Amino acid sequence: MHKYSKEIPFPETKFFTSIAKLEEKEDLDSVQSIAFMGRSNSGKSSLLNALSNHRGLAKVSKTPGKTKLINIFRTKVGFNLIDLPGFGYSKASHKEHKDMMNLLEGFLNSWKQLKVLFILCDSQREFPEEELSTIEVAMEKKIKPVVIRTKIDKLNQSGQHKVRTEMEDAMNEIGVPFRVFYISATTGRGIGELREFILETLGIQTKVSKVEP
Ligand SMILES: Nc1nc2c(ncn2[C@@H]2O[C@H](COP(=O)(O)OP(=O)(O)OP(=O)(O)O)[C@@H](O)[C@H]2O)c(=O)[nH]1
C-alpha cells in the first residue's frame, strides 16, 4: 500500500497512452479513473500538470483545440488521470463539435471504472447550459460530477463572488447539490484541496505513516 502525504500526492504520474477512439480502449478502463472535460482552453491540461506537479506532462497551448486525443496518464498507485479533448472552440466545424460530443458521451457510457467526472469551466466565462446537462447525465450514470472553475486568479473579489453565486444558482436549477472547486493552476490555489478530494474519493490513504524516532 502506497502512502502519500497531501503535499506530494501524485508522484510519478506518467503519460500512459493516447487513444483516438473508444474502440481502442481495451482494458484501460479496468483501473480507477478520473477524467477532466471542458471547453477548449478551459485549463484541463494545465490542471493536470499542477495536480501532478509536473509542468511538461500534458501539453498546454494558447491555441484552443490542442488536445484532440483522449490522453491517459497513470499514477504510481495505479489510477488513471484522463485529459479529454476540449470541445466548443470557435474554429471547429459543426461536424467536428458533434463528433467530439459523441466521443465524450460514448466515454461516459462505456468507461468502466470512471469514479469522478471533473467538468472544467474558465471562471471568466459564464457556465454553459451544455455543461449543466452533462452534470445531470453524469448523475444519472452514477458518476460523481464535480465542477472546477479554473483561472480564479484572473478575478477580483467581486468577480469571485459572482462565480460562486452562479454555481449556487446552477445547483438550484438542477435541484441537486454537487461539489465545486475554485482553482488556479498558475498560483496553485485550491490544488492541495483538490488532490485531497481525489485521493479520498478513490480511497487512497493520504496519511504518511510516522517513522519511529
Ligand atoms: N491565468 C491563468 N491562466 C491559465 C490557468 N490555467 C490555464 N491557463 C491558460 O489557459 C490556456 C489554456 O490552457 P490549457 O491547459 O491548454 O487548456 P485545455 O483545456 O487543456 O485546452 P485544450 O487542450 O485546447 O482543450 C493556456 O494559455 C494556459 O496558460 C490558470 O489557472 N490561470
Ligand SMILES: [Mg+2]
Ligand atoms: Mg489540453
